[in-house]
Amino acid sequence: MRLAAVSALAIVSVFGVAAIAQDSGAEADTAAPVDELHQLANELFEPIPSMVPAVEGNAVTREKVELGRMLWFDPRLSASGVLSCNSCHNLAMGGDDNLETSIGHGWQRGPRNSPTVFNAVFNVAQFWDGRAEDLRTQATGPIQAAVEMAATPELVLSVLNSMPEYQERFALAFPGEDEPLTFDNVARAIEAFEATLITPASRFDQYLEGNLNILSDEEKEGLQLFIDTGCAGCHAGVNLGGQDYFPFGVVERPGSEILPPNDKGRFAVTQTASDEYVFRAVPLRNVELTAPYFHSGKVWDLEQAVAIMGVSQLGADLSEEEVQAISAFLRTLTGEQPSVELPILPVSTPETPQPSPQVKNSLEPEDAVQDQTSVR
Amino acid sequence: MRLAAVSALAIVSVFGVAAIAQDSGAEADTAAPVDELHQLANELFEPIPSMVPAVEGNAVTREKVELGRMLWFDPRLSASGVLSCNSCHNLAMGGDDNLETSIGHGWQRGPRNSPTVFNAVFNVAQFWDGRAEDLRTQATGPIQAAVEMAATPELVLSVLNSMPEYQERFALAFPGEDEPLTFDNVARAIEAFEATLITPASRFDQYLEGNLNILSDEEKEGLQLFIDTGCAGCHAGVNLGGQDYFPFGVVERPGSEILPPNDKGRFAVTQTASDEYVFRAVPLRNVELTAPYFHSGKVWDLEQAVAIMGVSQLGADLSEEEVQAISAFLRTLTGEQPSVELPILPVSTPETPQPSPQVKNSLEPEDAVQDQTSVR
Numbered sequence: 001m002r003l004a005a006v007s008a009l010a011i012v013s014v015f016g017v018a019a020i021a022q023d024s025g026a027e028a029d030t031a032a033p034v035d036e037l038h039q040l041a042n043e044l045f046e047p048i049p050s051m052v053p054a055v056e057g058n059a060v061t062r063e064k065v066e067l068g069r070m071l072w073f074d075p076r077l078s079a080s081g082v083l084s085c086n087s088c089h090n091l092a093m094g095g096d097d098n099l100e101t102s103i104g105h106g107w108q109r110g111p112r113n114s115p116t117v118f119n120a121v122f123n124v125a126q127f128w129d130g131r132a133e134d135l136r137t138q139a140t141g142p143i144q145a146a147v148e149m150a151a152t153p154e155l156v157l158s159v160l161n162s163m164p165e166y167q168e169r170f171a172l173a174f175p176g177e178d179e180p181l182t183f184d185n186v187a188r189a190i191e192a193f194e195a196t197l198i199t200p201a202s203r204f205d206q207y208l209e210g211n212l213n214i215l216s217d218e219e220k221e222g223l224q225l226f227i228d229t230g231c232a233g234c235h236a237g238v239n240l241g242g243q244d245y246f247p248f249g250v251v252e253r254p255g256s257e258i259l260p261p262n263d264k265g266r267f268a269v270t271q272t273a274s275d276e277y278v279f280r281a282v283p284l285r286n287v288e289l290t291a292p293y294f295h296s297g298k299v300w301d302l303e304q305a306v307a308i309m310g311v312s313q314l315g316a317d318l319s320e321e322e323v324q325a326i327s328a329f330l331r332t333l334t335g336e337q338p339s340v341e342l343p344i345l346p347v348s349t350p351e352t353p354q355p356s357p358q359v360k361n362s363l364e365p366e367d368a369v370q371d372q373t374s375v376r
Numbered sequence: 377m378r379l380a381a382v383s384a385l386a387i388v389s390v391f392g393v394a395a396i397a398q399d400s401g402a403e404a405d406t407a408a409p410v411d412e413l414h415q416l417a418n419e420l421f422e423p424i425p426s427m428v429p430a431v432e433g434n435a436v437t438r439e440k441v442e443l444g445r446m447l448w449f450d451p452r453l454s455a456s457g458v459l460s461c462n463s464c465h466n467l468a469m470g471g472d473d474n475l476e477t478s479i480g481h482g483w484q485r486g487p488r489n490s491p492t493v494f495n496a497v498f499n500v501a502q503f504w505d506g507r508a509e510d511l512r513t514q515a516t517g518p519i520q521a522a523v524e525m526a527a528t529p530e531l532v533l534s535v536l537n538s539m540p541e542y543q544e545r546f547a548l549a550f551p552g553e554d555e556p557l558t559f560d561n562v563a564r565a566i567e568a569f570e571a572t573l574i575t576p577a578s579r580f581d582q583y584l585e586g587n588l589n590i591l592s593d594e595e596k597e598g599l600q601l602f603i604d605t606g607c608a609g610c611h612a613g614v615n616l617g618g619q620d621y622f623p624f625g626v627v628e629r630p631g632s633e634i635l636p637p638n639d640k641g642r643f644a645v646t647q648t649a650s651d652e653y654v655f656r657a658v659p660l661r662n663v664e665l666t667a668p669y670f671h672s673g674k675v676w677d678l679e680q681a682v683a684i685m686g687v688s689q690l691g692a693d694l695s696e697e698e699v700q701a702i703s704a705f706l707r708t709l710t711g712e713q714p715s716v717e718l719p720i721l722p723v724s725t726p727e728t729p730q731p732s733p734q735v736k737n738s739l740e741p742e743d744a745v746q747d748q749t750s751v752r
Contacts, residue, residue, distance in 0.1 A: 092719055
């Protein structure tokens, strides 16, 4: 996690909140007999903090967040003038697009399923193969990918420089900088906004914080199974995932329908044979809102996804009841969705480049996988 | 205008507010010498009311507006799961998409420029050819148009019926109805939400209401020219347009680049020869936010649009200074943009039809003009 202790907006870091949670857990322990499952859960997982976390090397200020929200919704950051960050990471729908793979410039389909942006600030790295070390690096990818927003840094800067309000807002968001309106600062403003897109207070978080009765017996059984069967071996920490890399198919590789052979995952980043079909363990926060599942987006049903994971990652042929219980537990990970006001965007000027919806060179999805800018 | 006097939400009808405006104008008159331009303006135009107007036959209730806001942003109302009402009527960008013509299903281009939804409740009828008598009739068009959202009423009802929260919200929004979740009620909820999308308090409205110094000398000169040259003959009333139909080219028909010969406007609605190339006079509220201009979307520059209108509609070869002054006046029509919170949409269920982004039968723009559902 790239989190720092000090920020203009963030009062409590995620570690601070985790500490508070453990304190209240300890308090509950003195009054009641030790609950082993609760204790174990607090060792493996952390609640989502209720405060916006700090981001290393990028102070999350009000001005930057406000600017980032505008950029997030501005379709003029795409070549066509049609697509914005929100097109594929829809904040009204769990922070993703609920499509198998996304639709981008020219109605082209991207090669991988769009991951949710909610709580993404807590992931160790971004994209399914982790090739972006932080959200600001990630943000520069889709803007430039030919099958996504199909823009260039030059186009983005021309668009933003053409509107006096954007110039002023960049100066406010990046005070003291000689040249505040840069592509890097576009990405930093978006990252700051994304840091606010956290979903605290899920039922599971309330459980971690000491409300032991908020989970049903089936959900607790699911949590116990999630730990005992080994799911938590990869899906732990604050996001129940997003922290490390594992082959899809630790025990048994899924069929080519679910694991398309042409997408070798982290191998494309490291060129290391052992990284073939390796992906970052997916964060499971709000998983009930983010179907369809897997990097291929081929599975729509949460129960089916759990069953597939059991076989492929753990060699466990989970019973129907076990799958139900684990899925019931996973549905307790849905947190409070952020409330976001649509920005009022500055009006284009005669200097604003006009939208170019035409498709210049159509990429086949197979080629697109080779084009690293276009892969999620 | 389809406005009624009584509604659960609306406290003042547009007529009521106009009356107040005239009162305060009269008050100003007792203190100062009669300002002829101000008096004339108040005879020709009305301010946008500050309260949500009533809609005839569709009470604008809180529950209906809230439901309409959800439907407005829900891309599952499109066949692809990608497009929502907001795709082409972007509430962050003046209520339209700032494209020549819109991009719809399969990246197909619609045949006409997307009109702004802001203040559309005050128009006598909807679409460029006025073929929908109200917003609820209009709302059913783009959802079904093959080049726009490409859905069917059956698909929309399957989608909405699959989510318990939508079922509950329709029951709340349409109390006492045996079957609240109907396609007609989808349109009514969207219409109720659209009735809230008004932009009061423009500088021109403040002028109408008695603040005579809020317009600059050039803007007042532009207003005078707008009246004297004859612009106000078609562009009058609360929306400065949107009330009646006129040929594009009253005096001189513009070139085929601006007036494509295959789109005969209202002729397609009435089949009357005199309606060839007839369109509804465009409402000019927020016109500085809604480039490019005309039903063809071919003109990006407001000054150029004014000059073209002078020649084609009035036979007036306006000087550069006159064009500048009229354009300066038109820029005073930008009102307070509505602040809209993004809804949190209900999660899809196993019963929700999966998105179908594939394009079934691609229509050429020429054919699309013949397909009345697809024309704006």
